[in-house]
Amino acid sequence: MESGHTSNELHLEKRDVVDLELNRVHSAHLINNVVHDFSWKNLNVKVKDRKTMKPLSILTDSNGFVEAGEMIAIMGPSGSGKTTLLNALAHREAAAGATTNGDIMANGQQMSLKKIRQLSSYVEQEDALIGSLTVRETMMFAAGLGLSSKISKRDRQVRIDDLIASFGLQDQAHTIVGTPIKKGLSGGQKKRLGVASRLVTDPKILFLDEPTSGLDSTLSFEVMNFIRTIAKRNKLIVVASIHQPSSSTFKLFDKLCLLSKGKMCYFGPLPEAHGYFQSIGYPMPPETNPAEFYLDLINTDLAKAGDEVFERIGQITQAWSENSQNQRLIEEIDIISRRVEDTDRDLSKFKVEMPAPWVVPMVLLQRSWIKSYRDIVTYGIRVIMYLGLAILMGTVFLRLKSNQEYIQPFINSIFFGSAFISFMAVAYVPAFLEDRATFAKERANGLVGPFAFVISNFIIGLPFLFLISALFSLVTYFLSNFRMNGNAFFMYTMWLFLDLLAAESLVVLVSAIFPVFVVSLAVTAFANGLWMCVDGFLVPMNILNPFWKYVFHYIDYQSYVFQGMMVNQFKASTYTCDSTGSGYHCSYPSDLNSEGKIDGKDVLSAFSISPGKENEWIGIMLAIIAVYRVFGYVVFHFKKN
């Protein structure tokens, strides 16, 4: 403390390094002093062939060795197994239903899923960015989900600012990523942000699935150049699958792993590939893009059976498996894996602290909150849609009176309002599927579990669904002239709220099971149609046939909403009959008919609805909502994607 530094300043000095060239301070947290090398040996991936249902090898005897600070390109034509290899290395499911065998090692030690998650991050081809968040918010939430709660706010900010600057996004720090209706970042900036957000947790190994897909050659170079600079500066290991890089982008890589039909064609330093192919009889013509040349040698996209390319691929893969360079690679991996006793290579003690379990749902909630008010598609459009529906209903069922001919319109309004509000919850399907896709990616990176996702999704919906119910009630209740009583208005709102909550919970369950938009939409719409048919309005309960009554009616949340709202209106209201001169004509039998009136309770009897059971119905509604949500959780628990 002689120099009079505060502890914060000392902290900064110890942990941070100054980049003299850029005259900027870099936090040293990213520097990889942990993983010296990453290797894999005899890696094989088999699937059950979709057509023959027999075992099919889609990756055969793959070997590789990458050192700290190196960037390796996994390259090959479409379908050659790039993603399969990348996924296998990251301990993800290599392909649907695949089994993976072989050794995957860091510092020569076998990797487990837990260990690889601690050491690495994976950036998907389709980014997991949320369109309505700004660049800085995206980084903040990534830090919230992946960094230990013990890391101070200041430290987080230093990391975030450093990464934003490192990826050249300072000027866009407060720009949103971009939604379908509001433009934000460019394609290249999005890719950079996608990578930056995965680096906030200090991974030592970075897996990138086609990081340049969808970008032109200039932007591809720019993105890969940023990644290379950061990897070199921090000694990170970068493993990227890449489809068809330009010459300049290709040269940014240190090593090449060339695949064809799941077999190795070459593995080694990029500059040596040229000499290797020449040595096996495939010299590269001058002025050729090397990536294009290697791909053309093994590309079967436009080939027909019997074409020479198939023979050539056979020769190339055979030549590689017998080549001394491949043998040396295997020996090198063997030597590395025997050096486990070196203490600085021991990864067993390396631990990464994750956020406390309660932090993750809180971060998700905060993120959903911003998304829900900023992204009109999430709730805004639905609020407007329900408001439109309320105005439509309120003006169609306008100022209903207490003559008996208004009894049916009251009932229709109750049925139509409750059924339609539930039906329109299908509009939640796209927003939920979007959240589900983000969740799948964050889960695969070990950041978010199903419980945190399901609970935060439930909580964030509550204020919006309540707002929708309250707005809907405010408009329809008074326009349609329901029973003028404060308590009755509150109950009307509550039934609509429970109705919406149940309908949205059903959307969550259905979309959890069927993550395909059209399927989820169709199933939810069908379920709503079914609930409408058996809720006791179209066919009163006393004549509904036993199958529909006992199998579906009692689990139909709409039936409790319908009954609850019916009781709310009719339990304390009377209606006047038509006067015929000699007496009265009453459309419902009632003890009050002699006085020319109908007691609302007798309307309820006609529908076999008994007042006084409201609390029981509320309890059943809550149970149905809980069952939908718990089932949704169970589906996510067992279904990994």
Ligand SMILES: Nc1ncnc2c1ncn2[C@@H]1O[C@H](COP(=O)(O)OP(=O)(O)OP(=O)(O)O)[C@@H](O)[C@H]1O
């Ligand atoms: N169950 C299966 N039955 C038959 N073939 C399969 C099965 N699963 C995967 N494959 C095949 O395995 C190969 C490897 O796919 P992978 O996605 O790894 O290739 P890729 O090189 O990443 O392709 P792209 O560049 O098109 O993404 C593909 O040809 C794919 O058709």
